[in-house]
Amino acid sequence: MSSFIRSVFLIGICFLAIVVLSSRVSGGEPTILGYQVKTVLSGSMEPTIQTGSIISIKLGNSSSYKKGDIITFRIDEKLITHRISDVKQANGQVSYTTKGDNNDGPDLWTVSSQDVVGKYTNYTIPYVGYAMNYANSKAGSALLLIVPGILLIVSALRSIIGAVKELEVKKAL
Amino acid sequence: MKRTFNRVVVLPCICCVSFYSGIQIVGETEASFSSQVSSDFITMSAAFVFPSTIKHLEESAQEIAKSMHVNFETIIVASPGASLQALYEKLTEITEIDQELHLQLGALINIYDELSKYTNQIQDQKETDIQTFDYVREGFQNVDRILQEVHETIDFQQLEEVRSSITSQINELEEKASIENTQANQHQDNSESPVETNSVEKPSEENTQANQNQDNSESPVETTSVEPSEENTQANQNQDNSESSDETTSNQDASTNSDINEEVAEHEEENIEDNE
Numbered sequence: 001m002s003s004f005i006r007s008v009f010l011i012g013i014c015f016l017a018i019v020v021l022s023s024r025v026s027g028g029e030p031t032i033l034g035y036q037v038k039t040v041l042s043g044s045m046e047p048t049i050q051t052g053s054i055i056s057i058k059l060g061n062s063s064s065y066k067k068g069d070i071i072t073f074r075i076d077e078k079l080i081t082h083r084i085s086d087v088k089q090a091n092g093q094v095s096y097t098t099k100g101d102n103n104d105g106p107d108l109w110t111v112s113s114q115d116v117v118g119k120y121t122n123y124t125i126p127y128v129g130y131a132m133n134y135a136n137s138k139a140g141s142a143l144l145l146i147v148p149g150i151l152l153i154v155s156a157l158r159s160i161i162g163a164v165k166e167l168e169v170k171k172a173l
Numbered sequence: 174m175k176r177t178f179n180r181v182v183v184l185p186c187i188c189c190v191s192f193y194s195g196i197q198i199v200g201e202t203e204a205s206f207s208s209q210v211s212s213d214f215i216t217m218s219a220a221f222v223f224p225s226t227i228k229h230l231e232e233s234a235q236e237i238a239k240s241m242h243v244n245f246e247t248i249i250v251a252s253p254g255a256s257l258q259a260l261y262e263k264l265t266e267i268t269e270i271d272q273e274l275h276l277q278l279g280a281l282i283n284i285y286d287e288l289s290k291y292t293n294q295i296q297d298q299k300e301t302d303i304q305t306f307d308y309v310r311e312g313f314q315n316v317d318r319i320l321q322e323v324h325e326t327i328d329f330q331q332l333e334e335v336r337s338s339i340t341s342q343i344n345e346l347e348e349k350a351s352i353e354n355t356q357a358n359q360h361q362d363n364s365e366s367p368v369e370t371n372s373v374e375k376p377s378e379e380n381t382q383a384n385q386n387q388d389n390s391e392s393p394v395e396t397t398s399v400e401p402s403e404e405n406t407q408a409n410q411n412q413d414n415s416e417s418s419d420e421t422t423s424n425q426d427a428s429t430n431s432d433i434n435e436e437v438a439e440h441e442e443e444n445i446e447d448n449e
Contacts, residue, residue: 039201078203132196141193145189148186149186
């Protein structure tokens with residue numbers, strides 16, 4: 001049973017590593033099976049989406065969303081997640097007026113369908129975003145990557161040295 | 174002991190590394206706050222004239238002044254030996270430059286007036302700090318200096334003198350040409366007048382000769398008819414001499430010949446009456 005869990009764990013890590021590497025190489029956002037995971041950094045969508053939570057968004061047809069959907073879109077090189085308050089069609093182009101649930105008015109911009117990244121899937125994990133935010137900091141990177149890496153190397157070296165010693169003892173016997 | 178160490182250390186380390194790698198697939202999004210700003214009346218104040226406007230006016234004034242100097246320098250006094258055509262062309266050119274200079278001076282004065290208006294406007298504004306509009310005063314002073322330079326260098330009176338001198342030269346040349354023309358016409362008339370007298374006289378001579386021949390045929394014996402014939406021959410000789418001489422003498426000869434011819438004709442008439 002433990003070996004099964006270990007193998008699944010290893011497969012999962014390898015899969016994540018491949019996804020991360022491929023996204024870094026392609027320069028895009030990491031996508032798993034048409035989904036993206038985002039950390040919500042501010043609270044304009046509270047109480048629907050808590051600040052510091054992570055949400056998943058589904059990539060899809062950017063012109064098929066309707067009023068009331070929560071969409072993630074790109075404005076001025078930033079990703080914003082707000083609810084659609086109005087859908088407009090002009091010259092065959094669909095554009096959306098958006099509004100944060102916690103805001104007192106609609107946004108000043110109009111989102112064209114080309115700028116929409118995806119739709120919120122109603123799946124959220126609160127507070128995980130704080131941990132992720134910390135993990136992406138220098139201290140978090142050192143704590144989660146460098147220290148465990150050194151420990152793993154030390155452990156591996158000890159295992160190798162122990163194995164060599166055992167072999168020498170066996171040869172001596 | 175070693176195995177427990179490995180399990181205690183390795184497992185959390187792997188968990189940390191896997192968590193870190195999992196973090197890398199998570200992006201960031203904002204649910205940005207925004208608030209509607211209520212529309213209030215906003216009072217905006219702006220300068221009534223901007224430095225760029227003053228600078229543009231200054232540059233225009235400088236360009237106009239430069240162009241006026243160039244135009245004025247192109248006016249050169251015509252040389253006395255110039256031809257009539259060249260003088261006419263020079264006069265036309267000077268007239269055009271004069272008109273252009275007047276237009277340019279008008280434009281320069283307009284710029285000066287505009288800057289003067291701005292300067293007066295600043296002085297009228299009591300609330301405005303005058304130091305704020307230093308650029309207006311500076312621009313006005315520059316254009317004023319440019320206008321004074323133009324007034325000093327561009328002398329319209331000199332331009333008028335040049336034009337009048339060219340006009341007088343043209344008049345002199347025209348008078349000279351008219352005098353020459355009249356003299357030439359007189360010569361031409363004089364050369365044509367002897368031909369006319371000869372053409373008039375010839376018929377009378379022919380008539381007299383014809384009459385003489387007729388008289389001779391009718392009364393060949395009469396002695397009285399001899400005298401006119403001698404006179405006719407003398408008249409003919411005189412006429413021949415007058416044709417070979419110069420024009421003035423030919424006129425005099427022609428007049429004397431005509432008198433002689435008249436006398437001959439009178440004698441012939443008397444002879445005819447006597448014969449009858």
